[in-house]
Amino acid sequence: MAIFIDFERAYDMLHVPTLLKKLLNMGIIGKTYNWIVNFLSNRTFQVKIGTSFSDKYSLENGTPQGAVISSLLFFIMINDIPQGLDGVEMTLFAEDSSIYTGHQNHNKLQNRIQLSLNAIDKWCNTNGFKISISKTVGVLFTKKRRIANINIKVGNESIKIEKTAKFLGVIFDQRLSWKPHIEYVITKCKNRMNLMRAVSGNHWGASKKALLHIYRALIRSVIDYGDTAYSSAPKSYLDKLSSIQTEALRLCCGAAKGTPATALQNECGELPLQMRRLQNSLKLGTKILGNQDHPVKSAYQPHWTNEFRTFSHKDESTYTRTQDFFSSLDLPFQAPTFPTSPPWLNNDIEVDISLHKSISKKNDNPELRLISLDHMSRYQTYTHVYTDGSKNGDLVAAAYTIPILNLDKQIRLCNSSSIYAAELTAIKEVFCWISENENQDLKHFAIFSDSLSVLISIRNSFSRSRPNLLQETLRIFNKIRISKVHLIWIPSHVNIIGNEKVDALAKQSLSLPIINSTNYLELQEVFSIIKLHVVNEWQRKYDSDTKGQHYKFICPVVDTNIKYVDNNRKKEVQISRLRLGKVNLNERLLLMKKLESGLCTLCKVPENINHLLLNCRKENISNILRDKCVSYKVDFNIKNLLDVGCIQSEVYRLISLIYKGKVV
Numbered sequence: 001m002a003i004f005i006d007f008e009r010a011y012d013m014l015h016v017p018t019l020l021k022k023l024l025n026m027g028i029i030g031k032t033y034n035w036i037v038n039f040l041s042n043r044t045f046q047v048k049i050g051t052s053f054s055d056k057y058s059l060e061n062g063t064p065q066g067a068v069i070s071s072l073l074f075f076i077m078i079n080d081i082p083q084g085l086d087g088v089e090m091t092l093f094a095e096d097s098s099i100y101t102g103h104q105n106h107n108k109l110q111n112r113i114q115l116s117l118n119a120i121d122k123w124c125n126t127n128g129f130k131i132s133i134s135k136t137v138g139v140l141f142t143k144k145r146r147i148a149n150i151n152i153k154v155g156n157e158s159i160k161i162e163k164t165a166k167f168l169g170v171i172f173d174q175r176l177s178w179k180p181h182i183e184y185v186i187t188k189c190k191n192r193m194n195l196m197r198a199v200s201g202n203h204w205g206a207s208k209k210a211l212l213h214i215y216r217a218l219i220r221s222v223i224d225y226g227d228t229a230y231s232s233a234p235k236s237y238l239d240k241l242s243s244i245q246t247e248a249l250r251l252c253c254g255a256a257k258g259t260p261a262t263a264l265q266n267e268c269g270e271l272p273l274q275m276r277r278l279q280n281s282l283k284l285g286t287k288i289l290g291n292q293d294h295p296v297k298s299a300y301q302p303h304w305t306n307e308f309r310t311f312s313h314k315d316e317s318t319y320t321r322t323q324d325f326f327s328s329l330d331l332p333f334q335a336p337t338f339p340t341s342p343p344w345l346n347n348d349i350e351v352d353i354s355l356h357k358s359i360s361k362k363n364d365n366p367e368l369r370l371i372s373l374d375h376m377s378r379y380q381t382y383t384h385v386y387t388d389g390s391k392n393g394d395l396v397a398a399a400y401t402i403p404i405l406n407l408d409k410q411i412r413l414c415n416s417s418s419i420y421a422a423e424l425t426a427i428k429e430v431f432c433w434i435s436e437n438e439n440q441d442l443k444h445f446a447i448f449s450d451s452l453s454v455l456i457s458i459r460n461s462f463s464r465s466r467p468n469l470l471q472e473t474l475r476i477f478n479k480i481r482i483s484k485v486h487l488i489w490i491p492s493h494v495n496i497i498g499n500e501k502v503d504a505l506a507k508q509s510l511s512l513p514i515i516n517s518t519n520y521l522e523l524q525e526v527f528s529i530i531k532l533h534v535v536n537e538w539q540r541k542y543d544s545d546t547k548g549q550h551y552k553f554i555c556p557v558v559d560t561n562i563k564y565v566d567n568n569r570k571k572e573v574q575i576s577r578l579r580l581g582k583v584n585l586n587e588r589l590l591l592m593k594k595l596e597s598g599l600c601t602l603c604k605v606p607e608n609i610n611h612l613l614l615n616c617r618k619e620n621i622s623n624i625l626r627d628k629c630v631s632y633k634v635d636f637n638i639k640n641l642l643d644v645g646c647i648q649s650e651v652y653r654l655i656s657l658i659y660k661g662k663v664v
């Protein structure tokens with residue numbers, strides 16, 4: 001059973017004196033405290049219509065809407081709300097909160113929930129909040145048909161016990177079938193699909209690419225939201241969502257009704273929804289498993305119900321859906337953690353990427369070499385260090401060399417690391433060496449790297465893909481006491497001796513038997529592995545699907561790229577239809593009962609795509625196309641006719657000629 005609690009005008013009701021007391025208790029004093037007091041006192045507001053203003057009113061309570069600090073103050077205010085008592089759990093997401101617990105015995109259930117709710121109500125009374133009785137609802141989650149009467153009160157008034165409740169934008173229903181939520185999503189998507197219809201036609205309007213942007217932003221985002229939760233819904237409901245996707249992709253391509261979904265998905269580079277749900281579950285699981293204290297960690301861990309379950313397939317849990325992947329992923333990974341020291345305590349680091357700005361792609365190699373050597377001569381008196389990373393398949397390695405000391409270091413990282421991680425690890429290891437070996441005679445270092453992205457990360461103390469590794473590197477850098485260290489960008493492969501040497505060293509390091517640095521991945525790298533896994537699953541499903549054989553002959557491999565686009569919408573639609581295999585030629589028109597005969601009017605054989613492009617005599621189309629293939633030195637077949645750019649244009653020209661400019 002869960003109670004979804006609604007606080008009446010939570011932000012506006014925030015009781016300022018109580019908040020200030022809490023701030024003091026937390027140890028927030030001095031200037032910060034005075035600033036907040038000042039920010040919250042003597043505030044007035046007025047309404048503007050046109051050029052006229054209303055009277056001013058003063059704001060006694062609440063934090064100003066839209067101010068950055070308002071949310072933080074609200075969290076501080078609500079942070080000491082009582083957690084559930086006696087096995088009742090509580091979730092809190094800003095002002096959206098719920099309490100829930102389970103029990104076989106409905107009386108016990110009711111008592112437990114009531115006690116926790118009483119505690120929250122009491123807290124509200126002393127903190128200036130109020131539970132809205134009309135908007136707070138309870139839902140008893142059960143598969144039983146006969147449901148006991150449950151009565152939960154706030155003060156003296158009973159709250160509503162409903163069959164569904166909307167919490168954080170997801171509708172939870174009593175039987176957790178997700179039917180109401182899926183219906184809600186479908187209605188929302190259908191309205192938005194009309195927008196796509198309004199801006200596109202088969203002869204005019206937005207392109208496939210633009211329409212796909214609209215689909216992804218307005219429709220796919222709605223389908224994605226909460227999909228990890230609702231993916232346990234019965235297949236028949238989930239299929240309804242797939243129909244929405246198919247319909248939207250059909251609009252994007254201008255394809256005919258009845259075009260196979262598998263073909264549309266690959267043509268648009270869109271994962272089937274089942275694969276998308278898998279991908280989202282795996283991504284969420286990675287975030288959760290990488291975080292020791294995550295509140296829903298148990299969802300991704302084995303539970304006795306997974307072993308002894310009597311459920312049918314439709315109830316497959318998140319754990320069973322994702323364990324294949326997570327048990328095959330034997331690589332250690334870390335979710336982002338907070339830096340152990342604030343950024344303003346980091347030592348200053350000199351990063352010189354000026355060379356990158358002064359060279360252009362037009363410079364040839366010998367010229368680049370001279371420019372680089374000239375730039376490096378500024379660091380003549382420094383100890384030169386060269387770093388590099390290398391990747392081959394799953395294997396990842398790095399190296400550095402200090403020529404003047406005749407010192408080389410070879411490094412191997414955790415498999416599947418990014419090349420960025422390798423380049424950064426090389427620099428980390430140099431910092432490590434400097435911090436252990438610096439002395440009065442050896443304290444000026446120039447580290448040369450060809451990785452612009454790594455140097456920019458270090459300069460900005462920010463890395464999107466490897467935040468933890470960057471923090472680790474900076475932590476080691478802070479241990480350097482007396483040395484002056486410069487990081488300098490130089491181009492790769494321009495025949496600078498130290499750079500060439502370290503390049504070779506890094507490649508050799510790929511064969512090191514053991515991993516000796518950075519033995520962990522971070523989120524973005526695991527996400528890449530997940531994407532690969534999901535696309536492989538997609539390929540398996542694609543291969544085994546009997547529909548869309550025509551399209552599979554043209555595109556046998558699935559991936560997330562859009563396969564064919566053209567600036568001319570009419571051409572884009574016509575060629576897409578031919579590729580997707582549903583074209584309004586006579587054979588199909590007969591099936592749709594729009595024609596009496598399905599034969600080609602000239603050749604008197606069934607008129608379909610193969611006939612039209614490979615054998616038909618109208619406008620001499622097949623002979624012209626055959627000659628075209630010969631002149632481009634490719635085989636004369638459907639795949640080349642519909643997949644090679646310049647031949648596609650010829651196909652389009654001839655079809656326009658035969659059908660007098662009509663899209664078939």
Ligand SMILES: [Zn+2]
Pocket residue numbers: 600601602603604611612615616617618
């Ligand atoms: Zn014909």
